[in-house]
Amino acid sequence: MENVGSMFRTADAFRVSTIYLTGYTPAPLDRFQRPVGKIAKTALGAEHSVPWERGDLTVTCAALKSRGIHIVALEQDARSMPLASFDIQGGAAPGWALVVGNEVDGLDEAALGLADCVVEIEMHGEK
Numbered sequence: 001m002e003n004v005g006s007m008f009r010t011a012d013a014f015r016v017s018t019i020y021l022t023g024y025t026p027a028p029l030d031r032f033q034r035p036v037g038k039i040a041k042t043a044l045g046a047e048h049s050v051p052w053e054r055g056d057l058t059v060t061c062a063a064l065k066s067r068g069i070h071i072v073a074l075e076q077d078a079r080s081m082p083l084a085s086f087d088i089q090g091g092a093a094p095g096w097a098l099v100v101g102n103e104v105d106g107l108d109e110a111a112l113g114l115a116d117c118v119v120e121i122e123m124h125g126e127k
Helices: 002-013 037-043 057-066 109-114
Strands: 019-021 052-054 070-074 096-100 117-120
Touching: 002 019, 002 037, 057 070, 057 096, 057 109, 070 109
Parallel strands: 019 052, 070 096, 070 117
Antiparallel strands: none
């Protein structure tokens, strides 16, 4: 939950238009529409300033692609390019969506298959 809160703060800093929560990712509000404390504590209010939606990854990616949005997977993979090589302007694309997986297991092949490209953050430390 703390990672989700951190993603909201980062999204706020980068003026991300929407966060799409899929799978078992916890949301800022529980099923009774109550704030989730661990997310709120880390997000520091960004869960209110960054719009978010819950949905299915495949359906969400298809909807975004239909609007011309490029899907970018963040994963260490044989197909990935270093983040420093990624053209954030995306050519003529109206934008891009970043798909981030579980911090231990990452993204599975099905999720990677939805992406237009795969980028990785080069890790130079031990963790």
